[in-house]
Amino acid sequence: MANIELGGGASPSDEETQLYADRVKVYPKEAHGRFRTIKWIVMAVTLGIYYLLPWVRWDRGPYLPDQAVLLDLPARRFYFFFLEIWPQEFYYVTGLLVLASLVLFLVTAVAGRVWCGYTCPQTVWTDLMVAVERFWQGDRNARLRLDKHPWAFETIWKKSATHLTWLAIAVATGGAWVFYFADAPTLAKQLLTFSAPAAAYFFIGLFTVSTYVLGGIAREQVCIYMCPWPRIQGAMFDSDSLLISYRDWRGEPRGAHKAGQSWEGRGDCIDCNQCVAVCPTGIDIRDGAQLECIQCALCIDACDAIMDKVGRPRGLIAYDTVRNLEAGAPNAEPLRLLRPRVLLYAGLIVLVGIIMIVALMMRPVLEVNVIHDRNPLYVKLSDGGVRNGYEVKILNKQYVPRAFKLGVTGLPDATVQLVGHDSGVVPVPPDQLKGVKLHVALDKEGVRALPDQATQFQFVVTDIATGETMEHNATFQGPPKSGAK
Amino acid sequence: MANKEEKSPEGFGTTGHEWDGIEEWNNPLPKWWLYVFYATVIWAIGYWIVYPAWPTVSSYTKGYLGYSQRAQVNKDIAAAKKQTAVFSDKINEGDFETIQADPELLSFALAGGQAAFGDNCAPCHGRGAQGFVGYPNLRDDAWIWAGSIDGIQQTILHGIRSDDPQTRMSMMPAFGELGMLNREQISDTAEYVMSLSGNEQDAEAAARGQEIYATSCAACHGPDGAGNQALGAPNLSDELWLYGGDKDTLVETITYSRAGMMPAFSERLDPATIKKLAIYVHSLGGGQ
Numbered sequence: 001m002a003n004i005e006l007g008g009g010a011s012p013s014d015e016e017t018q019l020y021a022d023r024v025k026v027y028p029k030e031a032h033g034r035f036r037t038i039k040w041i042v043m044a045v046t047l048g049i050y051y052l053l054p055w056v057r058w059d060r061g062p063y064l065p066d067q068a069v070l071l072d073l074p075a076r077r078f079y080f081f082f083l084e085i086w087p088q089e090f091y092y093v094t095g096l097l098v099l100a101s102l103v104l105f106l107v108t109a110v111a112g113r114v115w116c117g118y119t120c121p122q123t124v125w126t127d128l129m130v131a132v133e134r135f136w137q138g139d140r141n142a143r144l145r146l147d148k149h150p151w152a153f154e155t156i157w158k159k160s161a162t163h164l165t166w167l168a169i170a171v172a173t174g175g176a177w178v179f180y181f182a183d184a185p186t187l188a189k190q191l192l193t194f195s196a197p198a199a200a201y202f203f204i205g206l207f208t209v210s211t212y213v214l215g216g217i218a219r220e221q222v223c224i225y226m227c228p229w230p231r232i233q234g235a236m237f238d239s240d241s242l243l244i245s246y247r248d249w250r251g252e253p254r255g256a257h258k259a260g261q262s263w264e265g266r267g268d269c270i271d272c273n274q275c276v277a278v279c280p281t282g283i284d285i286r287d288g289a290q291l292e293c294i295q296c297a298l299c300i301d302a303c304d305a306i307m308d309k310v311g312r313p314r315g316l317i318a319y320d321t322v323r324n325l326e327a328g329a330p331n332a333e334p335l336r337l338l339r340p341r342v343l344l345y346a347g348l349i350v351l352v353g354i355i356m357i358v359a360l361m362m363r364p365v366l367e368v369n370v371i372h373d374r375n376p377l378y379v380k381l382s383d384g385g386v387r388n389g390y391e392v393k394i395l396n397k398q399y400v401p402r403a404f405k406l407g408v409t410g411l412p413d414a415t416v417q418l419v420g421h422d423s424g425v426v427p428v429p430p431d432q433l434k435g436v437k438l439h440v441a442l443d444k445e446g447v448r449a450l451p452d453q454a455t456q457f458q459f460v461v462t463d464i465a466t467g468e469t470m471e472h473n474a475t476f477q478g479p480p481k482s483g484a485k
Numbered sequence: 486m487a488n489k490e491e492k493s494p495e496g497f498g499t500t501g502h503e504w505d506g507i508e509e510w511n512n513p514l515p516k517w518w519l520y521v522f523y524a525t526v527i528w529a530i531g532y533w534i535v536y537p538a539w540p541t542v543s544s545y546t547k548g549y550l551g552y553s554q555r556a557q558v559n560k561d562i563a564a565a566k567k568q569t570a571v572f573s574d575k576i577n578e579g580d581f582e583t584i585q586a587d588p589e590l591l592s593f594a595l596a597g598g599q600a601a602f603g604d605n606c607a608p609c610h611g612r613g614a615q616g617f618v619g620y621p622n623l624r625d626d627a628w629i630w631a632g633s634i635d636g637i638q639q640t641i642l643h644g645i646r647s648d649d650p651q652t653r654m655s656m657m658p659a660f661g662e663l664g665m666l667n668r669e670q671i672s673d674t675a676e677y678v679m680s681l682s683g684n685e686q687d688a689e690a691a692a693r694g695q696e697i698y699a700t701s702c703a704a705c706h707g708p709d710g711a712g713n714q715a716l717g718a719p720n721l722s723d724e725l726w727l728y729g730g731d732k733d734t735l736v737e738t739i740t741y742s743r744a745g746m747m748p749a750f751s752e753r754l755d756p757a758t759i760k761k762l763a764i765y766v767h768s769l770g771g772g773q
Contacts, residue, residue, distance in 0.1 A: 018511075018513055019500070019511065019513050019514070020513050020514055020515070020516045020518070020519045021513035021514070021515055021516060022515075022516050023515055023516065023517060221515060221517070225514075225515060225518065373613070374613075375611070375612050375613030375615065376611075376613045376615035376622075376624065379615070379622065379624040379625050379770060379771075380622075380625060380724065380725060381625055381626050381627075381724070381725070382625065382626050382627040382720065382723035382724055382725050383723065383724060384723075384724035387624075387625075387770060389624075389770060419768070420588075439770055444724070
């Protein structure tokens with residue numbers, strides 16, 4: 001039995017071993033039922049949001065764009081309804097992403113791959129593409145028949161119509177994407193007159209190709225081979241998560257069933273394969289939980305319809321916990337929702353949510369930054385005084401122009417000279433950052449009076465109109481104290 | 486045929502590899518994955534044909550497109566120059582007042598000036614224009630020759646004691662070396678010069694030095710030591726010293742003289758760059 005073969009190579013007895021598998025095309029049948037209805041609604045809502053959101057307007061006054069959701073890359077601003085995020089506030093987006101992943105974890109711990117089954121863009125667009133395919137080519141059996149005659153006229157025109165519709169959807173998807181990055185009505189006009197920026201056409205093309213290829217052609221291959229999420233899921237479920245499961249204790253032994261036959265001594269599964277036929281990833285849920293299952297619940301709809309027909313109770317395939325499956329009865333164990341991991345995720349969501357709300361509410365509309373010239377740190381003047389250079393940056397986060405006065409405290413007898421603003425007033429346009437160069441000088445006596453080589457003082461920025469002030473610490477640097485001439 | 490026990494959960498058998506009874510499941514990749522790999526191989530071959538790819542003994546394969554990063558950079562630079570030509574032209578034509586009054590033009594000039602300063606001036610005057618011993622600090626308020634923007638431009642154009650015919654030129658005699666003053670006289674003079682900024686160590690010596698100063702130094706440095714920009718004679722009554730204001734350094738200066746040299750840039754830089762430099766240096770805090 002010592003069949004040692006270092007270096008590999010199939011053994012002669014296994015010459016049929018294939019290292020690469022042909023794709024088995026999946027022909028999902030249309031399902032009808034509760035979950036299919038929910039999925040249609042989710043599709044309508046998510047796609048509706050995606051395609052229409054850029055067209056929603058939001059009045060921000062005369063100086064700012066009125067698009068509700070806008071990623072203004074050239075101006076480096078992100079507008080989201082009442083929110084406006086500057087690049088240095090990107091942590092709000094980080095917070096949002098943290099929140100989103102925590103919600104994902106929570107939902108997964110409670111009810112499995114709800115994200116994958118209902119809301120993942122890959123699922124939604126694939127569902128849409130399959131619906132288009134079904135519209136032109138008919139349901140599962142019709143499609144199987146068409147593929148048997150690939151060169152028949154009927155096949156060719158129906159497939160062409162399908163692919164053209166897919167392409168149209170793909171173009172619309174790419175087209176909607178770019179509207180998030182520019183004023184939608186303006187860009188739409190530019191696109192139609194072929195005067196839009198090249199980047200717009202590029203991204204429309206990119207998303208057209210990716211939507212067409214991933215949603216129309218690759219479909220379940222994306223979930224099975226490309227997506228990391230199915231691999232991560234395993235660590236997020238536990239035996240109390242509600243997962244789409246085949247209740248084998250009720251279904252087995254399975255077998256064909258004729259009307260009028262007794263149900264004694266056999267399972268409820270009549271082996272009709274409807275759960276397999278509707279599955280968008282082409283698996284058999286009766287094999288148990290598996291990586292390929294995106295938990296879209298369509299097999300529940302398919303099975304429930306059959307159970308209704310044969311007069312058995314629904315729920316042979318249902319959302320159930322591993323604990324219940326092992327107990328072999330529905331609701332054998334009370335549903336344990338308040339598990340440590342659920343509580344942990346929920347607690348973290350509340351925590352992050354509170355932090356974000358507090359951060360948002362405390363968001364200042366005026367910020368001041370001071371940058372001390374480093375090279376040189378100070379300049380000696382002819383009268384024996386010392387001058388330091390600073391750049392003061394004022395961020396006006398309000399939507400109106402403001403004017404500011406700049407002064408210093410904590411540095412007696414210092415002279416302040418604003419470079420380029422002889423009036424001593426710095427106007428800052430609405431929603432802008434303005435940097436001003438500033439010289440602060442002390443005369444010989446002033447320098448001598450300083451206790452240390454480096455002295456802390458404060459810049460005071462005052463809004464001339466409102467009187468609002470803001471202080472910012474800075475350091476005044478002089479020559480070394482020891483050994484000074 | 487592999488029996489049921491020898492099948493993976495996905496329904497495939499083993500690859501046939503076995504090491505000490507440990508077998509390897511065959512979970513085959515989809516074929517299209519393999520085809521994507523082949524496609525990348527074909528892409529690579531296409532890339533070799535189109536772009537520079539392989540080294541040869543003394544050169545490399547140039548590729549059908551003849552793409553070169555260096556040429557690309559030159560193209561980009563040319564394009565950028567073309568883009569900024571509007572500003573460069575305005576800087577060439579406009580006088581300093583016009584440039585300084587136009588915020589856009591001014592910021593262009595300052596940015597260009599800063600870059601040119603780093604390339605041409607920083608080796609002597611320092612990255613921050615803070616100067617070194619013998620190389621003036623351009624940020625302070627003392628100027629040996631001129632602190633006006635036109636004066637700074639003049640200095641950059643023609644240099645100081647350079648071989649340019651219009652260079653700024655002056656020569657302080659080496660009083661000690663030439664035997665014009667003896668050591669005591671030099672020492673007294675140094676004391677007097679120190680007293681001009683209130684730093685004398687020996688009031689008597691300073692008093693003796695005053696007379697020597699009046700005859701030997703005042704012609705250029707002025708009777709009160711305020712200096713004379715027309716002659717490039719530094720102000721001796723302020724707190725700033727190019728070489729040092731201590732006694733030893735002053736004695737050395739009077740004995741051997743000083744003649745710092747700055748090259749003329751009129752041949753090296755175009756007029757617009759020199760203008761930008763003048764604007765930049767003038768903006769550093771000391772401009773008059």
